[in-house]
Amino acid sequence: MIVLAVLFLLLGAALMLVTGLGLMRMPDIFTRMHAATKGASLGVAFMLLATALVFQETGVTLKGTITVLFIFLTAPVAANLLARAAYAQKTPLWKKSVMDEGRGKISISVPPTSRPRRPALRGKSNPGKARRPRRGR
Amino acid sequence: MTPGEVHPWLVWGAWVAGGLLAAGMVLTFLRIALGPTLADRVVAVDVLATMITGALAVVALATGTQLLLDIALAIALIVFLGTVAMAMTIERGIFK
Numbered sequence: 001m002i003v004l005a006v007l008f009l010l011l012g013a014a015l016m017l018v019t020g021l022g023l024m025r026m027p028d029i030f031t032r033m034h035a036a037t038k039g040a041s042l043g044v045a046f047m048l049l050a051t052a053l054v055f056q057e058t059g060v061t062l063k064g065t066i067t068v069l070f071i072f073l074t075a076p077v078a079a080n081l082l083a084r085a086a087y088a089q090k091t092p093l094w095k096k097s098v099m100d101e102g103r104g105k106i107s108i109s110v111p112p113t114s115r116p117r118r119p120a121l122r123g124k125s126n127p128g129k130a131r132r133p134r135r136g137r
Numbered sequence: 138m139t140p141g142e143v144h145p146w147l148v149w150g151a152w153v154a155g156g157l158l159a160a161g162m163v164l165t166f167l168r169i170a171l172g173p174t175l176a177d178r179v180v181a182v183d184v185l186a187t188m189i190t191g192a193l194a195v196v197a198l199a200t201g202t203q204l205l206l207d208i209a210l211a212i213a214l215i216v217f218l219g220t221v222a223m224a225m226t227i228e229r230g231i232f233k
Binding site: 003009010012013014018019020021023024029032033036040041044050051054055057059060063064066067070071074075077079081085086088089091108 | 147161165180183213
């Protein structure tokens, strides 16, 4: 059992190193994200599996399972949001990219600046109405 | 397992795994330092937090401390919120 645990620990650590290499060597933010999300999630899963094998207690196994489930659920969501945001900000793709399926489909979905709304003028009733062009004339 | 008794193979494996993790962390820090856009840095910070979760598992194995796994769970819970918030900030285009 201890041999299996050490094996899983080393496998997880090697996956983490591969993740770091992918972050450093990939040419583009989208390909970097591809390397980062999967490698890191799988590495943590193997390491927590090793802890569950070594300690062999219900609490440790449960905590490890919850952590792995949470990471597997949230890492794709976070990567999707980040990739969408980077694409909406027109981050350049890699030069050798073959396909750009998001062209014209993904744009900024939140207002570009969060400017505070102008306070209402006191004394005049609804100043926005007067500026509106009237149709009848 | 109590903190006193740790299998010697486990200590050896933890040293090697810690070395591999440290190399990965150095590469991730390099990406944080040189990333051309903010999104690259946020991706690298996300990966770094996951690596810290793994490092906590390694230390928990090497010393027999179970409490560190709670901290790993807490880090995994918190970092997701930070990444989502930074994604919204990037999409608004306030920072480049």
